[in-house]
Amino acid sequence: MPELRKDIITGRWVIISTDRAHRPSDFLRQSVEIRGVGVCPFCPGGEARTPPEVLAYGRNGGTPNTAGWSVRVVPNKFPALGIEGTLDRQGEGIFDKMNGIGAHEVIVETPNHQGSLAAMDEHSVEEVLWAYRDRILDLKRDRRFRYILIFKNHGEAAGATIEHTHSQLIALPIVPKRVREEVDNSKKYFGEKERCIFCDILRQEKESGVRVIAENEDCISFSPYAPRFPFETWLLPKRHGSAFEDAQPGLYKSSAALLRDVLRRMDVVLERPAYNYVIHTSPVGEEANDHYHWHIEMMPRLTKVAGFEWGTDFYLNPTPPEEAARFLREAAVRAS
């Protein structure tokens, strides 16, 4: 008999199939292939093919927009939002709108066209997290922005249009609904219990252990109790922290190590799947709080989502998270 489970943070119920649970081999797996260079705007030497960089590591004082960088951040050439102008909020009868002010940037994670976060060394992954942090801190000084969203589309099936490994940043004058909901519900929980809901989840997951995938001194990764998608995976700092960009410096190192470890496990178990991840952190101006706990949500793209999910926010997950966690936990991954 399948199970209905409730996501404690958002209140969403999902159906977890237990009868005919999908193992990794049951999914039509399309491995992400890196086909080759062609004319890649993200490769060293192609710096002129992107808008001028806003951040680069590793060049050690060399000329901007030339080769020699290890991580490079540039504005998106086809931004979803425009950076210039004054934010203009308006009503339109009973409706609300504003002009599309925002920033849209690309974080090129490595100069190596064949690279991926799973294949890079730990230090290089850590640099990517530092780049996220630096860009968030810079953009937060712009008073028009309410949220800085970091996400990654890996592989064509996950929405990537350029194969050279990269993440994206969108600075928004509003807070995305899902984040607003998580923050508000966490706040309500804290109001009732004087405890962070994520800290509570983390404690229970550690105690039961059945959904834990991997951990190190500072961070833990597990399958959430009521995931919408097979092999959905979360990564959290173990000690309460409300804002990604305000973490203790050592935490970027630990987070990078665990993130890389989990992505390597996914590569083994799911044969280099396309995936997305999103960093959920506190909105701008609400950074220091006791109720929200930043985390990374990873979603490999294994199933074709039947569109009705869009109309209902209701999901059928063919793989129990305990099964997914076991496969990932037992994956034969070398430490380096």
Place this chain on the structure above:
Amino acid sequence: MPELRKDIITGRWVIISTDRAHRPSDFLRQSVEIRGVGVCPFCPGGEARTPPEVLAYGRNGGTPNTAGWSVRVVPNKFPALGIEGTLDRQGEGIFDKMNGIGAHEVIVETPNHQGSLAAMDEHSVEEVLWAYRDRILDLKRDRRFRYILIFKNHGEAAGATIEHTHSQLIALPIVPKRVREEVDNSKKYFGEKERCIFCDILRQEKESGVRVIAENEDCISFSPYAPRFPFETWLLPKRHGSAFEDAQPGLYKSSAALLRDVLRRMDVVLERPAYNYVIHTSPVGEEANDHYHWHIEMMPRLTKVAGFEWGTDFYLNPTPPEEAARFLREAAVRAS
């Protein structure tokens, strides 16, 4: 400059591209093709290949589970939920779960394997809506269920696995999150204003006219102000009605006529796209109310959804609804 627009019912903000608006021809259109019969479990003569029917129209007293029907409803052979058993709600530490009790049925809309709602005559589409109603009324007598969800996946890209045109019904012991949210927010709006939010939207849409696609005496169809997807389309009764299954009999005829008309327009403008629709109606036990207004949400599948939307509930829509509505409004569709 793009625009940020807020969906008044859910509070979700979306980015509407206005600079490089996508016209219908800009989408990679994959027309839904009906390839042929093979062994189709939904064709007349194949009645023994499905579980025994729970409803059939048109056979006029003939033997159940034989040919001669015009609409036929059967339990799903591979149901997402099980119909047998007592609902057992449990806690699991801080989490909540229940066993997967529910019903999962298939509404075969026509005996014609080559048929589709857009190509069928009005009366046949009306019969499909009556079948939805009859099944909802029957299942509502089961006290375990809180919501009866009607939806349709048309075409492989929309999640259909059998090509013979059909809809689905899932009876649930919980209310799907999106519906709960809409009902609660509508209730709050009514509490503040003593008006139905959908009736207010409807009035504004009729007055401005820019997003209206088509209407008849009882129903109207328009592009919502802040749609997540290009060519997303809603269909509502003009007079307040909170539950689809409690509509005046004449309304099924009008709704069917307009639903068919809108699907025909989509077929012309978007070249027979894959699509989903979902009926949003009041939860079981809350049917008679002043705040919620049943409606159908239709979503043609034109864009590949980059997975990060799942992590944010944040959307970039490349086609302003005013453009989408104009294309559909001006589509050359014959009345019959």
